[in-house]
Amino acid sequence: MSADALKELKSALPDGIYRAVVDLMPEKVSDSKAKEIARKMLEEYERMKVEAGESVGLVAAESIGEPGTQMTLDTFHFAGVSEMNVTMGLPRIIEILDGRKTLATPMMEIRLKKPYSDGQDIKKVALAIRETKLKDIASQFSINVAESKVEAKLDVDKMRELGITDAVLEKALKVAAKGLIVDIKGEELVLRLKSKDSGVSDVFKLKERLKEAFVKGVKGVSQILVVKKNNEYVVLTFGSNLKKVFQFQFVDETRTTTNDIFEVEDVLGIEAARQVVIDEVYKVIETQGLNVDIRHLMLVADVMCADGKVKGITRYGVVRDKASILARASFETPIKHIINASLYGEADNLTSVVENVMLNQPVPVGTGITKLATKPVGKSE
Amino acid sequence: MSDVYLSGKFVGTVEDGEAFASSIKEERRRGVVSENVNVYYRHDTGEVYVEAAKGRLRRPLIVVREGRPLLTPEHIDKLRSNELRWSDLVRQGVIECLDAAEEENALVAFFEEELSPDNTHLEITPLSMFGLVTSLVPYANFNSAQKVNTGSKNQKQALGFYASNYLIRMDMDVNILHNSQMPVVKSMMHDISEYDKHPAGQNLVVAVMSYKGYNMEDAIIINRGSIERGMGRGSYYRPMIAEELRYSGGLVDEVCIPAKDVKGYKSERDYRFLEDDGIIYPEAQVSESDVVIGKTSPPRFLSSMEQYSLSAETRRESSVGMKHGEEGIVDFVLITENNEGNKLVQVKIRDQRIPEVGDKFSSRHGQKGVVGLIVPEADMPFTACGMVPDIIFSPHSIPTRMTMAHLIELIAGKTGALAGRFVDGTVFDSEPEEKLRKELLALGFRDNGLETMYDGETGEQFEVGIFIGDMYYLRLKHMVANKIHSRARGPIQLLTRQPTEGRAKEGGLRLGEMEKDTFVAHGAAMLLKERFDSDRTIVPVCESCGMVAIYDEYKRRSYCQVCGESPISFIELSYAFKLILDEFKSLVLYPQLKLKTKY
Structure with a gap:
């Protein structure tokens, strides 16, 4: 087969399909046969194209909307630890298509690089990802009114387990509250404000704020779960923060995903966000046992992402940009x-x-x- | 120590709550404490609740002591011979009523055989768990619970003999079944409620088989011969009411034959049935648009001129007439006065309703269906002994609904009809199927209810036995005659110029939003436009200002109210859109139509 036998095909077909045709072409084939195949292929391709004037949008809307009426409104609750409670069904679809910024259940599926994905240091990996707040490692918070300071008792064992040194803790707390004097002596943690004229209410507010102070891990990841999927350890998280997770050297950035479309848009760009819209909606439709052609979802995702930023199908999103x-x-x-x-x-x-x-x-x-x-x-x- | 509450209020404490509660119960049975008092001991908190307030729901039960009911055969004998009454049993403490709270302390046996030493009470009859209408479902304990419920709902919709004085009653919208019968398969409740005095159905011969697909999807086939013999025939009654209202200024309505100069005079033909008093005569055959009660009203608005002129009193026509598509015979005319002293005329219209395709029938087991085909008697299948069914019922209606009682009733009805007796089908206490089968066998029929049948059209024998028997069937009040509706052209709304809505107003059938979407999805743009053409209008539009202009039909010229003489084009659009343009204008917005050639 000479190279220009498929020349016509190359210009007429999208790259992906053209390559598939070349790959599937038998080794020894005559030029005329190849041309015949190309002609048939083109004919078939033209036949599959949507005709001008077909209302694809409406057909997509009907094709998603009608099965949508059969979807249950219930979210499934799983007892036990093997699976986390995720928003599914109609509420999730609405969440995606409305382009909600804050999700009910943001989640990540973190894939790991080679030695870690086999289970090496898996506990360390998991703990590095989970967010640790001061209240997780300290207890017995109390206010010393006379000296306007906050006292607490540190769980030293837990800190060692999580790899938090006194220096790390001090640094983290100073970030959380400006003008803070941190004093750590073994189990004792004493915190006071630099400014002299701090009242009782200031100290009380300080105490409440510091309880939630971020110490270590990935911000926003409140829960983690290590699961084995296809002979590979995968970390599922409740809470999403792609940017931070990508900074870990053990994370495989190419395969790690989140269900937060806006985060994907932010970190990976609009094309990735489009793919997440498709995947997430398709996932819901699949779990409900419904059958919707993926091209309808692709159209919806295209519309939502056409401007380079994700817009929901609401009066503030896609509809606002209508010309009429x-x-x-x-x-x-x-x-x-x-x-x-x-x-x-x-x-x-x-x-x-x-x-x-x-x-x-x-x-x-x-x-x-x-x-x-x-x-x-x-x-x- | 136990706290004691009387009708919800704390009254004191007692040493042993449980003993206190049972002592009250004993006193009540002995008649010392009122029989209306209930007491409830709560085990987890040790509280005693004594209830004596009115409005509690209570149910009677037989008291059980040491596993033996206090109600003895002697009691029953005495009840039979009228020596004893219900109230005597209550007084003797044989029967007592429990409320919802005291039930918590009781262990009630369902049947006498189930009694154990722990039982405190015995159900008088299992029938008491059902309501009145549900108790009328025979063999209901063989049905799925949901179908017992729908079966009882269906009975409430059945045509029957609802009141023996129906001829002189002026009820709104009622039906009478002409030849209603007592069911062959009955329950105890049929006797208690004196069902023979107000029956609501007929015993029909039912064959369970398919018939050319006309009884698919729950439809039933009806024998024309049966209809002609009066099966399912009923009358529909509807009153027409007119009142001589009084208005301010001493003006009144008048029931009379409207004079020809009244506003809105219909046509002489429409008034032809009215007698001199303006009211129709009994037994007149009326149909669509005929006036039943002639009436005129004073004008709605009195202009200043008219108030003083005596001669030109333009009265309004306000007669009561037959509505679109209605017909019937005047049954009964009533002239009276209402409580305000106004003359009140009521005319009852009767219409005979013969079963037709689309009318709804049901058995007592929620097996409802619509008439799919009416077959001439000669074409109906028949049995070896020449029996022709009244109804052919589809077997596909049985498996998913699990209405076993439907099948048992068919056998029971067949046995009862052949033996010339009633069959007792009371829930949980019915005549057993085996006994009926034996009796059926003794009567010379196959015990499983099957019979050899022959095709009515060809005379060929069916290869299978057909399940055929006798069942009590109900004709439900949903009839095509009250619901049939279609329209090609007709009345429109004044404001929008779109068709009116609803059958009563001869309205159009709306092609809604989702239906519109299907047209668009098929790309059928022209068909869509045609469907939405109902309020199409041609309006003149001023090309310089873009607003709707005026066409003067008399002078045959058009002009713009804003620009005067200016180029004007006629465009076609929906009247509803013209309206929204007007609405914009009323909101001080300026909607401008920029015209260009269509092509």
């Missing part, structure tokens, strides 16, 4: 849209479906997309 005033007004808060449009003197060109339904004009979809081009002959008065 009437289409926006027909969704939610019509008065707001009408008034703003009148302030700016906006015009609606009636290019989409909803506006034309409102005016009872043919919708520019399907048979309505064709128009008659006339060539006026002479001027008729």
Whole structure:
């Protein structure tokens, strides 16, 4: 087979499909046969393309919406430790498609690099990721009113286990509260403010704040769970912080995922965020035992990510960017849209479906997309 | 020490709460304490609650002592011979009523055989766990619980003989079943409630088989011969009411034949049934748009001129007439006065309702279905002895619903009908199936209820035996005649110019949002436009200011109210959109239509 037998194919097909065709091509094949295959392939490819005027968006909406009516509203609760309680089902879908910034259950699935993924130092790895707060290693917080200081008792064994030295703790606490004098003597932890004129309420506030002070680990990761998946140790976390996790040398950045779309957008970029939208929605649909073609979800994800930043399908997200005033007004808060449009003197060109339904004009979809081009002959008065 | 509460209020303490509670119970049985008092000892807190307030729900039970019910056969004999009454049993402490709280201290046996030394009470009859209507379901203990419930709901919708004075009653919207019967398979409750005085169904011959697919999805096949013999036939009654209202200024409505100059005069033909008093005569055959009670009202608004002119009193037509699609016979006319002293005219319309395709029937086991086909008697399948079923019921309705009682009733009904007796199907206390089967066998039939049957059209013998028997069937009040509706053109709403809504207003059937989406998904843009054309209008639009202009039909010219003489084009749009433009204008917004050629 000569190289230019598939030349035509290369220009017509997307790269991925072209490469798949080349890979699957038999070793010894004549030029004419290859050309015949290419022709058939092109024909098939053209046949699979969506035709102009097909309302793909609406079909996608129906294809996701109809099975959605069958979804249970329940979130599943698992007793025991083997699995964490995750938002699933309809609430999760709504969360994703609305583009919520704060998730009900942010989660990471951390994959590890080679020796660690086999279980080496797995406890150390896990503890390094989990967030440790001062209240986790100290107890018996009390306020000494006379000297306006906070006293607490440190759990030295636990600190050793977590690898927290006195210096680390002192540094962490000084970050948490400015102008703090930290005094550690064995089990005793004494904290006081530099400024002399600190009242009782200041000290009380200090105590409450320092309880939540971040000491070690990854901020936001409140729970961890080590699971074995396909002969590999994987760390599941409750709480998500990709940026921090990627800084650990034992983490495999290429395979670690989170369910927080905005974090992915922030750390890995919009294309990755798009993929997370697809994966997360598909995961829910799959667990509910429903069958939705992934291309519908891809379309939705494309719309959500088209601007380079993730937008939800709400009146503050995708709908706000619609060109048509009437289409926006027909969704939610019509008065707001009408008034703003009148302030700016906006015009609606009636290019989409909803506006034309409102005016009872043919919708520019399907048979309505064709128009008659006339060539006026002479001027008729 | 136990705290004692009387009707929820703390009254004191006693040494031994449990003993105190049982002593009250003993005193009550002896008649020292009122029989209406209940007492409840709470084991975990050791509190005693004595209840004597009214409004508690209580149920009667037979008292049991040492595993023996206090109600003896002697009691029952005396009850039979009217020597003893219920109240005597209560007074003797044989029967007592427990409330929800005292039930917690009681151990109630369901059947007498189940009694153990621990039992404190015995159920009078297991039937008491059901309500009145649910007790009417025969063999209900063989049904799934949900179907017992739906079965009882269906009975409430059945046509029947609801009151013996129905002829002189003016009830709204009622039905009477012409030949209602007492069920062959009955329960104890049928006797208690004197069901023979107000039956609500008929004993029909039912064959369980398919018939050309016309009884799929729960539909039933009906024998035309049976209908012609009066099966399921009923009457529907509906009153028409008119009142002579009094208005301010001494003006009154008047029941009369409206004069030809009243506003809204219908047509002479519509008033043809009215007699001199303006009211229709009994037994008149009325149909759509016929006036039943003629009435005129004073004008709604009195203009200053009209108030003084005596001659030009333009009264309004406000007759009561038959609605769209209604027909019937005037059954009964009543002229009276209401409590305000106004003349009140009520006319009852009767309409005979013969079963037709789409009418709803049900057995007493929640096996409801709609008539799928009415078959001429000659084409119905028949048995070896020539029996033709009234109804053909689909076997597919049985497995998923698990209504075993439906099948048992069929055998029981067959046995009862053949033996000429009633069969007792009281829940938990019914005649056993084996006994009925034996009796059926003795009567010369197969004991499993199957019979050899023949195709009514070809005369060929069916290869399988057909399960056929007698069942009590109910005709439910949902009838096509009350629900059928269609429209091509018709009335529109004044404001939106869109079709009216609802059957009563001869309304359109809305093509809703989701239906619209399916049209768009198919790309059927032109069909979609056609569907939404109901409020299509052509409006003149001023091309310079972009607002809706005016077309003067008389002068045959159009002009713009803002710009005067200016180029004006006629465009087609939905009236609803014209309305929203008007609404914008009323909000001091300026909606401008920028026109360009369509092509």
